[in-house]
Amino acid sequence: MKRIITISRELGSGGRTIGKMVANRMGIPYYDRELIDEAAKVTGLSPKYVEGYEQRATNSFLYNLVMGSSYGYGILQSANKQTLPLTEQIYNAQRDVIQKYAESGSCVIVGRCADDILKNRDDVLRVFIYADVEKRLKHSIENYGMSKETAKEEIERSDRERARHYSAFADKKWGDRRNYDIMLNSGVLGFENCAKIICSTAGLDS
Amino acid sequence: MKRIITISRELGSGGRTIGKMVANRMGIPYYDRELIDEAAKVTGLSPKYVEGYEQRATNSFLYNLVMGSSYGYGILQSANKQTLPLTEQIYNAQRDVIQKYAESGSCVIVGRCADDILKNRDDVLRVFIYADVEKRLKHSIENYGMSKETAKEEIERSDRERARHYSAFADKKWGDRRNYDIMLNSGVLGFENCAKIICSTAGLDS
Numbered sequence: 001m002k003r004i005i006t007i008s009r010e011l012g013s014g015g016r017t018i019g020k021m022v023a024n025r026m027g028i029p030y031y032d033r034e035l036i037d038e039a040a041k042v043t044g045l046s047p048k049y050v051e052g053y054e055q056r057a058t059n060s061f062l063y064n065l066v067m068g069s070s071y072g073y074g075i076l077q078s079a080n081k082q083t084l085p086l087t088e089q090i091y092n093a094q095r096d097v098i099q100k101y102a103e104s105g106s107c108v109i110v111g112r113c114a115d116d117i118l119k120n121r122d123d124v125l126r127v128f129i130y131a132d133v134e135k136r137l138k139h140s141i142e143n144y145g146m147s148k149e150t151a152k153e154e155i156e157r158s159d160r161e162r163a164r165h166y167s168a169f170a171d172k173k174w175g176d177r178r179n180y181d182i183m184l185n186s187g188v189l190g191f192e193n194c195a196k197i198i199c200s201t202a203g204l205d206s
Numbered sequence: 207m208k209r210i211i212t213i214s215r216e217l218g219s220g221g222r223t224i225g226k227m228v229a230n231r232m233g234i235p236y237y238d239r240e241l242i243d244e245a246a247k248v249t250g251l252s253p254k255y256v257e258g259y260e261q262r263a264t265n266s267f268l269y270n271l272v273m274g275s276s277y278g279y280g281i282l283q284s285a286n287k288q289t290l291p292l293t294e295q296i297y298n299a300q301r302d303v304i305q306k307y308a309e310s311g312s313c314v315i316v317g318r319c320a321d322d323i324l325k326n327r328d329d330v331l332r333v334f335i336y337a338d339v340e341k342r343l344k345h346s347i348e349n350y351g352m353s354k355e356t357a358k359e360e361i362e363r364s365d366r367e368r369a370r371h372y373s374a375f376a377d378k379k380w381g382d383r384r385n386y387d388i389m390l391n392s393g394v395l396g397f398e399n400c401a402k403i404i405c406s407t408a409g410l411d412s
Contacts, residue, residue, distance in 0.1 A: 130383050177336050183389035193410045200406055204399045
């Protein structure tokens with residue numbers, strides 16, 4: 001029985017939709033946007049700024065520093081909060097919120113390295129949702145009103161940024177099967193079926 | 207509803223055990239060793255020789271040729287059977303047997319690029335089973351009577367050979383999520399639970 005579900009996902013794979021379905025089916029909270037708002041409160045930054053931090057984090061000097069050395073990250077982690085770059089402060093604020101939510105009860109958490117942040121808990125089911133690019137394009141065009149060209153660019157940008165962000169903060173490879181308990185191809189299985197599989201897997205005795 | 211289950215797996219991840227559980231639960235045949243015996247009959251080679259062909263295939267000149275160029279593979283495919291190297295003849299014999307089994311009814315097929323061979327069918331659930339190295343070592347020591355050192359070597363060798371063989375014949379990356387519908391971490395979920403998840407996923411309406 002796993003009472004916390006973390007969902008990592010590729011843009012356009014329906015991870016959010018599936019996460020909401022799982023939360024509805026299980027009758028538990030769904031956290032996504034809430035993490036941004038909470039982190040904004042803690043850091044005193046605007047939600048808009050917090051939302052865009054993954055992109056900035058991976059484009060910054062900090063990113064190069066962290067990527068080049070896990071020792072660099074150790075230094076940053078142990079440094080006084082006041083001296084931390086904003087990207088680090090935001091990451092830390094979101095991490096604290098995720099840990100607080102996990103402590104307080106069952107929930108579904110989408111994105112934000114939650115699988116890594118909660119990796120030492122044994123009540124977490126770590127899910128990764130993916131799909132073929134054609135299916136992701138279709139979903140992005142239909143649901144986000146993007147042109148095909150924009151959707152293609154956004155998918156490529158998102159894959160690059162999520163991989164970099166995960167590598168920088170979790171120090172592991174995003175999408176690598178070793179980081180997840182179950183990986184589902186939503187393009188083949190369908191969103192509803194993915195939600196069903198996640199719910200029944202979470203309910204199994206370990 | 208998927209009536210054919212292909213299982214690709216890492217050595218020591220329990221893929222065979224899980225495959226047998228799935229076949230038992232669904233009351234359908236399990237094909238593994240049978241593919242070797244059938245291919246041996248077709249090619250006139252000994253089952254022992256057929257069994258070891260993946261290793262030879264990836265160590266041969268043919269492997270380098272195929273790996274270096276998909277054009278090379280095209281040439282091989284269109285060549286007269288009599289002129290094909292034994293590794294190709296064995297692969298082709300196993301491919302034909304897999305296609306015959308898939309045509310004839312529901313089944314579980316373990317290994318042998320079955321996911322790729324049957325990729326154009328929409329009644330196939332393509333599963334990949336994996337686990338952390340520590341869990342794979344434990345399983346190999348307990349079930350195959352290996353020493354820790356031997357188990358470590360066998361796991362490394364097997365990963366290398368399966369990746370090369372899949373790359374040579376399926377022309378894709380072994381273990382890459384895009385080639386599978388569902389990937390399960392048997393080290394975390396447990397063998398019984400993996401079997402339950404596979405059976406219930408196969409039974410879902412698409």
